[in-house]
Amino acid sequence: MEVNINEVIERLYEPAKEFVIENQIARVSSLQRKFRIGYMTAAKIMDRLEENGIVGPYAGSQPRKVLVQK
Numbered sequence: 561m562e563v564n565i566n567e568v569i570e571r572l573y574e575p576a577k578e579f580v581i582e583n584q585i586a587r588v589s590s591l592q593r594k595f596r597i598g599y600m601t602a603a604k605i606m607d608r609l610e611e612n613g614i615v616g617p618y619a620g621s622q623p624r625k626v627l628v629q630k
Contacts, residue, residue, distance in 0.1 A: 565600065565601055565604070569601060569608065572601075573605060575595070576591055576594075576605045576609070577609060579594055580614060580615060580626055581628050581630060582630060584629075584630075585626070586616075588603050591605055606624070610624070613628070614626070
């Protein structure tokens with residue numbers, strides 16, 4: 561059974577957004593562990609969170625800044 565990455569992103573976007581805002585943690589690795597997804601899927605979700613103003617831009621080895629408070 562082939563899984564479409566875009567469908568996975570659509571399904572996980574809102575729960576991921578809630579997780580990031582609630583925990584004030586914006587790391588791809590955190591999304592990977594929490595939702596048991598691969599790097600590419602987690603990175604695409606993080607990019608979408610950035611596009612929507614939830615997290616700041618990529619900052620190298622530092623976690624992204626969460627721009628939305630609880």
